[in-house]
Amino acid sequence: MSLSEIQPKRTAHTLFIDFVGYSRLSANSQAAVQIALQNLVYNLPAFQVARSEGQFMLRKTGDGMAIVFFQDIEYPLAAAVALDEVIKHQAAALREQVGANFRLRQGIHSGPVVIVDEDGDGVMDVAGEGINTAQRVMDCGDQGHILVSAAVFHAVAEHEHWKTLLHDLGIVRVKHDELVHLYNLHGVRPDGTMIGFEAIPHKIHESHERAKELAQREEVLERQSQRTTITGYALRAAVLLAALVAVGAVLWSLWSYRATDDIAKVREAIKRREAEKARLKNPTPAPGVVTVATPAPKPLVKSDSVIEANVPNLVGMQRAAAEVALVQIGLTLALSENTPEVINPTVPPNTIVNQSPAAGPQKVKGGVVYVSVAAAGTVAPTPTAPQSTYTGVLIDARSFAQLANQQSAGLFGPDESPLYSAAGITDDELQAVQAVGANPLRLTATLAGPNGVGLSQEDVAKLRALPNEIRAKTVVLRP
Numbered sequence: 001m002s003l004s005e006i007q008p009k010r011t012a013h014t015l016f017i018d019f020v021g022y023s024r025l026s027a028n029s030q031a032a033v034q035i036a037l038q039n040l041v042y043n044l045p046a047f048q049v050a051r052s053e054g055q056f057m058l059r060k061t062g063d064g065m066a067i068v069f070f071q072d073i074e075y076p077l078a079a080a081v082a083l084d085e086v087i088k089h090q091a092a093a094l095r096e097q098v099g100a101n102f103r104l105r106q107g108i109h110s111g112p113v114v115i116v117d118e119d120g121d122g123v124m125d126v127a128g129e130g131i132n133t134a135q136r137v138m139d140c141g142d143q144g145h146i147l148v149s150a151a152v153f154h155a156v157a158e159h160e161h162w163k164t165l166l167h168d169l170g171i172v173r174v175k176h177d178e179l180v181h182l183y184n185l186h187g188v189r190p191d192g193t194m195i196g197f198e199a200i201p202h203k204i205h206e207s208h209e210r211a212k213e214l215a216q217r218e219e220v221l222e223r224q225s226q227r228t229t230i231t232g233y234a235l236r237a238a239v240l241l242a243a244l245v246a247v248g249a250v251l252w253s254l255w256s257y258r259a260t261d262d263i264a265k266v267r268e269a270i271k272r273r274e275a276e277k278a279r280l281k282n283p284t285p286a287p288g289v290v291t292v293a294t295p296a297p298k299p300l301v302k303s304d305s306v307i308e309a310n311v312p313n314l315v316g317m318q319r320a321a322a323e324v325a326l327v328q329i330g331l332t333l334a335l336s337e338n339t340p341e342v343i344n345p346t347v348p349p350n351t352i353v354n355q356s357p358a359a360g361p362q363k364v365k366g367g368v369v370y371v372s373v374a375a376a377g378t379v380a381p382t383p384t385a386p387q388s389t390y391t392g393v394l395i396d397a398r399s400f401a402q403l404a405n406q407q408s409a410g411l412f413g414p415d416e417s418p419l420y421s422a423a424g425i426t427d428d429e430l431q432a433v434q435a436v437g438a439n440p441l442r443l444t445a446t447l448a449g450p451n452g453v454g455l456s457q458e459d460v461a462k463l464r465a466l467p468n469e470i471r472a473k474t475v476v477l478r479p
Contacts, residue, residue: 001391009112013069013152014134015076016084019105020143022063031234032098034060040086041067046079057115057126064104068126073110073155077162080146080185080322081195088193107138108185109149136174140182144398145198168376172207189386192442199399205340224282288316299417307331307367313359313428319350319373326369334368339447341375344456349376353456354447355357372447390466392473393435397445397453403478432475441466445476 022114041047041058047067050056055071085092087102094102111130120271133149141147148166156162166183174180182204287463309329314322323333335341344355351387354372357364397403439464447454452475455463 012077012113012130013073013110015053015067016130016134016138018064029099044079044082076108100415105145106146109134142201146185146196147321148183153183252303262428305366307364311362314352315356336372342372342446344374347374367476390441392440394440395443395476398479400448435475436473
């Protein structure tokens with residue numbers, strides 16, 4: 001079969017896998033990655049079932065692969081979750097096998113494909129919108145992300161198990177200006193281990209910021225266009241009015257000269273008109289009335305771009321209400337560059353969970369108060385065991401790259417009050433669990449900076465409720 005002999009389109013459910021940082025590996029490590037990834041995929045239960053039924057196709061892409069399922073749309077979802085779990089539990093062995101951390105990102109899409117024999121050698125390949133969009137969905141993710149398209153979400157939304165794990169990321173502009181609605185597959189297993197990666201992917205965050213900037217720019221251009229149009233109309237009206245006045249004056253003069261032969265009367269009339277014009281230009285003020293110019297209000301002067309103000313407590317307020325409260329005292333509100341959004345299922349979306357500077361008399365640089373808000377969507381709460389059964393504390397801070405080379409990390413709460421220092425760890429999660437015991441309290445870091453790792457108010461309360469001997473066994477997972 002040649003390329004022109006294409007089979008009819010079929011609906012396929014494609015799982016696209018990519019090894020992050022593949023091009024930076026040595027040739028030996030790249031070959032080891034390909035072998036390890038193939039072995040992992042071939043042992044997945046969903047892959048084995050589809051293979052036995054002859055309902056799949058596999059395309060290798062050098063730094064990853066595309067698995068195309070033709071039967072059940074849940075197969076690629078189950079395969080992605082199983083592959084994520086295997087990589088996390090076998091991280092040490094895989095790193096030793098390939099000579100580098102085994103880091104994958106995955107994308108899933110359901111759409112039409114065609115099966116072709118491009119080279120005429122009888123080896124079939126798959127092409128079309130379905131597999132192309134799956135790759136673009138994957139390209140939007142970072143290490144550890146499992147992203148799915150809206151087509152997949154709507155197909156499994158009636159299944160409560162998948163619905164609780166899929167979190168809306170909004171519409172994103174991808175390659176060739178194509179718009180794709182994406183969802184992030186992540187959550188917590190009953191044993192406390194994570195599925196996927198809950199942080200918002202960098203490309204999606206940047207795409208949303210660019211969309212906001214474009215909308216603001218278009219709004220400014222629209223206002224400028226409206227002002228230009230109004231100004232043009234006003235100028236044309238003024239010119240027309242002046243022309244009408246001039247014509248009227250000429251006609252009036254001609255009529256006056258023709259209406260009388262008495263030159264003296266004509267001259268007297270002209271003098272009266274000139275006097276009237278002078279009076280209108282310089283009107284005599286009424287007796288007893290004094291006109292006083294109203295002084296313009298003094299502009300607000302910002303000394304060295306710092307404003308001294310009594311900053312209100314914004315934590316717990318909705319973002320819109322907080323903006324109004326700051327404007328009333330001459331300040332503005334902006335999202336934190338490091339942590340604009342924080343997953344906090346205990347408060348409504350857009351609720352402020354952290355602010356800088358803190359409430360009280362402050363010198364506010366640039367007049368801007370930076371905040372973190374609760375993100376839309378919820379995450380299944382981390383299961384907690386009775387307090388007496390915890391063996392230590394395990395804090396997941398792997399989404400903050402700036403911690404990668406630190407030997408230790410301090411812990412602090414939302415108000416930046418220090419808690420205590422904890423040993424950092426660069427090894428995989430299995431060794432971390434061994435360090436803190438078999439049943440640690442699992443917490444997730446919400447921000448990081450020069451002072452160390454920050455936790456949500458809820459997690460700080462959990463941490464402080466533990467006995468000191470438990471709190472002393474603390475490990476921070478870093479990238």
